[in-house]
Amino acid sequence: MKRITMFTIATFTVLYAASLALSADAVDTPGGPASRAARGKYLVTAMGCNDCHTPWKVGPNGPEPDMTKMLSGHPQEFKLPAAPAAKGPWLWQAAATNTAFAGPWGVSYAANLTPDTHTGLGIWTEDIFVKAIRTGKHFGTSRPIQPPMPWPAFRNLNDEDLKSIYAYLRVIPPVKNLVPDYAPPKEPAQKLASAAKPERSGK
Numbered sequence: 192m193k194r195i196t197m198f199t200i201a202t203f204t205v206l207y208a209a210s211l212a213l214s215a216d217a218v219d220t221p222g223g224p225a226s227r228a229a230r231g232k233y234l235v236t237a238m239g240c241n242d243c244h245t246p247w248k249v250g251p252n253g254p255e256p257d258m259t260k261m262l263s264g265h266p267q268e269f270k271l272p273a274a275p276a277a278k279g280p281w282l283w284q285a286a287a288t289n290t291a292f293a294g295p296w297g298v299s300y301a302a303n304l305t306p307d308t309h310t311g312l313g314i315w316t317e318d319i320f321v322k323a324i325r326t327g328k329h330f331g332t333s334r335p336i337q338p339p340m341p342w343p344a345f346r347n348l349n350d351e352d353l354k355s356i357y358a359y360l361r362v363i364p365p366v367k368n369l370v371p372d373y374a375p376p377k378e379p380a381q382k383l384a385s386a387a388k389p390e391r392s393g394k
C-alpha cells in the first residue's frame with residue numbers, strides 16, 4: 192500500500208513538472224506566442240514592411256514612414272487621380288506616401304496589416320496569412336497579390352518565421368483605415384510591359 196502511494200506521488204510529481212514545463216513553453220520559450228511576436232517584430236522591422244505598408248510623411252531629414260500610422264496601409268483619405276499611362280522605360284510609379292503603386296499590373300494599394308477587425312487583418316487566421324505569403328494569392332485563396340508586394344521573396348521564409356510575423360501583426364495597435372481595392376489595368380499587362388523593351392527605350 193505504502194509502495195503504491197509513493198509510486199502515485201512520484202507519478203503526479205513528474206506529471207506536474209511536465210505540465211509546468213508545457214505552460215512555460217506557451218509563454219516565452221522559443222515557439223511560444225511571446226517569443227514569436229518578438230521575433231516577428233524583428234523580422235518586420237528588418238524586412239522593410241514599413242516601407243510600403245506605413246504611409247510616408249516628410250520628416251526633418253526627408254520622407255520617412257509615419258509611425259503613428261504604423262502598418263495601416265494606404266490612407267483612405269488620400270484620394271488619388273487616375274494613374275498616368277504606363278509607358279516605358281520608366282514603367283511604374285509610386286504615390287508620395289509610398290503606399291499606392293501604378294504599373295502594368297494596374298494600381299495596387301498597400302494593405303492594412305493592423306489587427307483592426309473590419310479594415311485590417313482582424314479576421315485573418317495564421318493559416319490564411321501563411322498561405323497568402325506562400326502562394327501569392329489574396330487571402331490565401333483568391334486573386335494574385337500584385338507588385339510590388341515582394342511575396343515571391345518572402346515565400347522563402349520558413350513556417351516559424353511566417354508565424355512569428357503573423358504573431359507580431361496581431362499585437363500591434365489596430366488602425367481603422369479602409370484601403371481602396373486593387374484596380375486592374377485597362378489594357379492587358381502583356382502589351383504594356385512590352386513598352387519597356389530595352390530596344391525601344393531612349394529613342
Ligand code: HEC
Binds near residue numbers: 244299
Ligand atoms: C515594396 C512594397 C512592399 C513591401 C516592402 C511589403 N509589401 Fe505587403 N503589400 C504591398 C502591396 C502594394 C500590397 C497590395 C497588393 C495587392 O493588392 O494585390 C501588399 C499586400 C500585402 C498583404 C495582403 C495580401 C492579400 O492577401 O491581400 C500582406 C499580408 C502583406 N502585404 C504583408 C507584408 C509583410 C508582412 C511585409 C514585410 C515582411 C510586406 N508586406 C512588405 C507592398 C509591399
